[in-house]
Amino acid sequence: MNVLSRRVVALFLLSLLTACSQQIARQTCVPLTGEAQYCLSPTSTVLTDAQHQDINLTQMVNFTRGQDSHELLTQLELNPQRMTLVGLAPFGQALFTLVYDGQTLQSEQSLLLGGQFKAEYLMAIMQLIYWPTEQVNQQLSGGKLIAKTCNMALCKQLVDDNGALITLTYNNIDPWLAQVNIDIDAADIHLQINPIE
Template sequence: MPLNLNAKWLVIPALLLASLGLTGCSELLFRQTCVGLTKDMRYCLAPLPHDFAPPTDKPLTHPRIQPATESTTKPAIMASQQTDSNTGVSSPQSFSQKVSIKVGKESHELLTQLELEGERMTLVGLAPLGQALFTLVYDGNTLSSEQSVLLGDNFKAEYLMAMMQLIYWPEQSIRAHLEGGHLVTGLCDAAGDSLVNTSSCRQIYSQDTLISKSALQTHVVQIRYQQNVGDALWQAHISLTMPQAKFELEIEPI
């Protein structure tokens, strides 16, 4: 049965609020590692890359799309991200973020801690006052979720983990694990002082949309990165939108 992304995301903010004040009482669940973005498109969690690169390898002046069959001259460190599932991050990394979620007219905030070590990706969610909401762990094969029992099955941990990968994982790795869609990357706006900051984008389109000659082509997912020149990807202010689901995700590093 196709996954209803809009319905599943709509319940998350309310459930996060309902969990405030909990002092324990959690359950461990094992989640699926592939999530539906549309009826005919899905993304499957990818192994941890050995290292991370900016959203684009170099400044772009036009959007570009790389077919899955196109050969590349990426460095070996990038190629290994999709060919060697036993390769994890070279050293432990940890990143703290303030996350804002908006679904329709409802908006809420939480704090997250993303930790990468070896082959393990851990995402911890906290309420604004510091109460633990959930802990997601992906080891390259399985995704487990330790969370408040009040969240129940309506909290779709796999979607939150997938969004983090779509945002931070290298382009080559995303393309290798995206089914039924195409990733297009480039600069968001031509205007602006490129010496001060950059605003690059990742856009995911369905296969049918790219084939269509209509000028009204709509992306399924758009991720915008705003950062100063020379900053690491983790220092970027990030905006992810999914128009069909009326969903917006803002990430601010802290």
């Protein structure tokens, strides 16, 4: 098969993958632990606090649960009106797109992910990582996010009313530049998020 034929086949397969997606209206509040629930926060105050007009961040996300491990690329875009999170498979296939306008959360995701995949959890985790602690706590019920001393540049813990933990560690004091590790003890989940320059 020549190069042109391969490209035509690749474009055809990509169009099939993008056609096999579904639109889903998502909940803007998600349970993070047995007791703690987080409701997404608008982007306007974060951009003011960060002294940015717009933020575009490409990341490699490694997800481990028990013995299973997965990898995906994300593109996080913030402007005063909306937060957009796009997930791509390592070979570039679109897996999901989430758009949060401060009121509603719209999702388009590939049918390949199945009905159990809930990308809004990843968007909530992104806000835990990048939003100021006090703003997260305004949107959090049944728990509290606190800064902790540790041997990394920055550490935070979300502790719920029953003592369940989500731990966030950063290798840079500026979260937007940091490699971030997230451990969700109760679910045996570990995430490592690396910005890509």
